[in-house]
Amino acid sequence: ATLSSGEPFVDFRAKVKQIWGMLASQIDYRGRPGFGGQHFADIQKTALRGVILGGEVLFYFRPLSAAEQISRETLLPIQLQLVHPERFDESINSNGGNRVIHGIELRADDTRAAYHLYKNHPGDVWQSSSLDSQRYPASSIGHLYVSEDIDQLRGVPWLSSVLLRSRDVGDYEYNELKAAAMAACVVLGYRRSSAQSQFGPNAPSDWDLTDGDGNRITNLSPGMLLDLGSTGEIQGFNPQRPNAGAAEFLSYELRSIACGVPGTKGSTVTGDYRNSSFSSERSADNDAWPEIEGIQDWFAFNFMQPIFERVIEAAVIEGKFDDVAGFSAEDFLDRKSDYLACQWQGPVSRSINPTDDADAARKRVQNGASSPQIEAAILGRDWREILRDLSEFKEYAAQIGISEDISSQILGIDQADQPEAVPGNEATPPATEAAA
Secondary structure, three states, X not given: OEOOOOOEOHHHHHHHHHHHHHHXXXXXXXXOEOOOEOOHHHHHHHHHHHHHHHOEEEEEEEEOOHHHHHHHOOOOOEEEEEEOHHHEOOOOXXXXXXXXXXXXXXXXXXXXEEEEEEOOOOOOOOOOOOOOEEEEEHHHEEEEEOOOOOOOOOOXXXXXXXXXXXXXXXXXXXXXXXXXXXXXXXXXXXXXXXXXXXXXOOOOOOOOOEOOOOOEOOOOOOOEEEEEEEOOEEEEOOOOOXXXXXXXXXXXXXXXHHHOXXXXXHHHHHOOOOOOOHXXXXXXXXXXXXXXXXXXXXXXXXXXXXXXXXXHHHHHHOOOOOOOOOOOHHHHHHOHHHHHOOOOOOOXXXXXXXXXXXXXXXXXXXXXXXXXXXXHHHOOOOHHHHHXXXXXXXXXXXXXXXXXXXXXXXXXXXXXXXOOOOOOOOOOOOOOOOOO
């Protein structure tokens, strides 16, 4: 948020941060965290997980009446509901002259007019045999998905490209386990001598792989001895299980799966870092992190920003900013884009070499290639909060009698780098008034 002069509107920003923090535990329509609802941080994870697994997620801005707001003890008369994409009513083809495609109502210019959704999930055990749907204006529904094509209206699960390979991995593991179990049943093979017609001391002459009750053996069981024919020898059995090459083959399959999921390293999927080196992991991080940053930007623009704008607009209507000096609702309406503009800071990658990265950051700032604000953002921190914390630390240290040398040493400030006072440049004390 900025003033009309372009300067940061500090007091407005502080109020926004306060409201946003309070609403984080109130925004879930199902209740507060621990009582059926989720904290907003968990809602974000649920929404992203839903897109990854299902391809898309809808989110509905639920208005609250005055009575509902009081009973729910919420700061604003608005809450958020995530809606499963299986609630799309795809049986409707048109509505009032508009086309309806897969539950999305489009105007003649292809802009979205509404969403047609079942009132309950089709798999709900309490759902009646006839599914009732309801039309929701597009202004009240957000649609989170990744658009990979110009005319795409619905999302595609991110794992769709690796589902078949994932199934193959599961099948291979199952087959290896079964092969090992079957091989463990056979302990020995016996070849009868040329003069021997029976297998075992009391076996019948017509014995042919039957059990004690005369039933033919059609499956393997633990501890079996196999009749290998004649020549009179006992042959040991090597099951060749577990397969020595299974681990490498599975690792290869899992690395291939990682290539199909954006922002994922092979070692993350396999969980095996034994063959990794520092340089290989760092290179993998450099390859994966741009994709993760792209996902963060997409998520911020398509999920966080719409919710933020709706929350702040509701707060303005409710008069939550009336106590902010210099703020007026009229100015907000005239310059809404200036007030609602913001930058979203998502999680940042953790350094695998913190010392070198810290030295590089300091040199970038010293060489004019970066700034403290940029370096703080790289760490996912607010530079203003860092300065406030440092100021608070030094002020409190002075209050409890910690010398400035010690506090500076704790902060890593080299006293030799501090500017020395130049004789003759001391500040001149103000002149006292002459006595009457």
